[in-house]
Amino acid sequence: MDRLSAVGDPRLRSALEFVRSQERCVTADELAAEDRVHRNVARSRLERLAAAGLLETGTSREGVGRPAKTYRAAPELEAIEFPAHHTAELVGLLAEGRGDLRDVGAAFGRRLATAAGLHTARTLDDVCAGLRRLGFQASRDGDSIVTPTCPLRPLVAAEPRLAAIDEGMWSGLVGTRARCGISGCLDPSSPCRITIDKER
Template identity: 30%
Template sequence: MSVLAVNRAAALAALADPVRRRIYDIVARGQDAVGRDVAAAEAALPRSTAAFHLDRLVDAGLLTVEYRRLSGRSGPGAGRPAKLYRAVTTELIGSIPERHYELAAELLAAGAERADREHTSVAAAAASEARDLGREIGADCGTIETALSVCGYTPDAGDRDGITLRNCPFHALADRHPTLVCTVNAALIEGLLEGSGDARCAHPVPRDGGCCVEIRSAGISADGEPPTQTETQSP
């Protein structure tokens, strides 16, 4: 998997936690680097909790660290430099509806490189990249609902044992290149399911405006009914 894809996976997973996202927003909107005490006060959290989340955001590549004496003095008696945090980028601001074209570009580019190495098709290689990335995000997020939301799918749990995805994060690309993009999309969702430990399956369900994949138990058909005896028999 490409370094860019791994970094994006870490960033997405880090921001899945609502408290950590609040801490990130505090630092990102600051005019200057932010210390632990300021972050804790603005987020109404204990200092130790704020420090934990700040350092996790650093690990994910979303914040950088610098050290500075806040008193402005130097020399003996000036005190120890404070650990301060600054946002690396604000490019994670999303669109409405949420789109992740950068993620699609990373997966397709990494798939093209992998196809050359493994002498396979770009579609198959990009799908493998997407499944690998989905496993990472799913494992970091813990639940399939959180993982789907982080990736922009807008999950909607219905009355039955399934999840309808109300948004396609790759909408424009899927319209123009449905075979390739929808294959990669399905593989990403399969990876999210595997990584989060969810036993349900990704099923293709073409839908205008929404995602072409629906999540449901393996024994449930597209209309929500158990498969008939004919459908379960091998040809």
């Protein structure tokens, strides 16, 4: 089981939340008491989370008898998200100190294009297919790309001043200098529409 599948299961997510809410390692007995389930059910949930890399296991000897198996949150170096928004790469580009946000976006778009397996010469249909491979719904409508799941839409919705990064990203995805007119990005009831005008 992978990390995303594990947090997608409400019972496993609840078990993970319980472990993360504790100051110290927990046992299957403690989760069983919390969730009011049999200890074997609790142990199974904890083991599945450990197999997914979300928990680490250990042992604790308190009193006499066999040591108890314990579980604690595993160190987390990347966010669990679907689809992957590649936010860490974007932050890395910003940390390089590039001054022009559109240039940052273009570099990010080129990285997304590589992740999507797009070749140097690409059409809007190619870009849409590449975005779909990354988990973002996108379709071509004439000289526009329409997407309700734009990779940077959550970022731009939270901070509209970063729209230049989004515009640059589309230029990088298209693979050539382009003017990208973006509309609908801040409207929660409509998809983003990116009109591409390739510069000659």
